[in-house]
Amino acid sequence: MSSQIPTLTLNDGIKIPRIGYGLGTANYGSECVPHVVSALKTGYNYIDCAQMYGNSKSFGEGFQQFGGKREDVFVVQKCGKTGTESHPRKTLETLLKEMKIDYVDLYLLHSPLLCKPLSLSEAWKVMEELKAEGLAKSIGVSNFREEDILEIEKTWKVAPSVNQIEYHPYVFHAANVQRLLTLQKKHDIKVEAYGPLTSLTGAKGGPADEVVKEIAKSKGIGESQVLLNWALQTTQGVVVTTSTNEERQKIQLEAVTKSITLGQDEIDRISEAGKKKYFRYRMTDVWDAAKP
Known part of the structure; x- marks a missing residue:
């Protein structure tokens, strides 16, 4: 993997790059081979895929066009699609064929509402089996609430390594x-923050805007770089972002590779501004059913 991108060691010893390029959002449901190729050429070494995104074949084709070594790219897949029974094993076997690879570095249950007909604990047991067999080097969850983790905690032998959740100043x-x-x-379950730029893209005009602009101007960096580092520093985890624009891909990657650091006062200013607004952009059905 690229030595420029810092890594984080998960609770099972696996090292994960601290920034990933996602095939959801702008790439959702579309053929995105050129964007996979451009992200890899830009320097991303973590590609975030999902059954739900419907474009895993694009990763396989893009990766073949790029021509890199499998061990140099951290591949994440997620199990779960609305209106479909998503058995973790059958789903992963299908996704591996679509991507033309033998294993994923990290495999996630995409939502606590998308495990049926299995219970959460039954689904997690299958995940543990896939990890033991080497089809997934590491396993985790996504969009899991406190109550969901407590449920699988009752029977797990292996704790999730990550929980990929929407995370930005307004949530x-x-x-x-x-x-x-x-x-x-x-449990040392790392946060993978998706949607870290939501205050710039999905909730413009909010109370964090001016603060982020001021900090970006004072440091001579982009507003997206400010928000990515706020998420990285407040979670001590990983960020997942995306863009179909090559220049923005580069700018977002440089938020990590250029070792930008926010001061504690800058972090606090963004956090305090964020507390003035609540906005959730994704997986609202999951969180509408959560405890307040």
């Missing part, structure tokens, strides 16, 4: 998110 302060983060810290 981190919710009580149920704060309880979740406390539980994750107890």
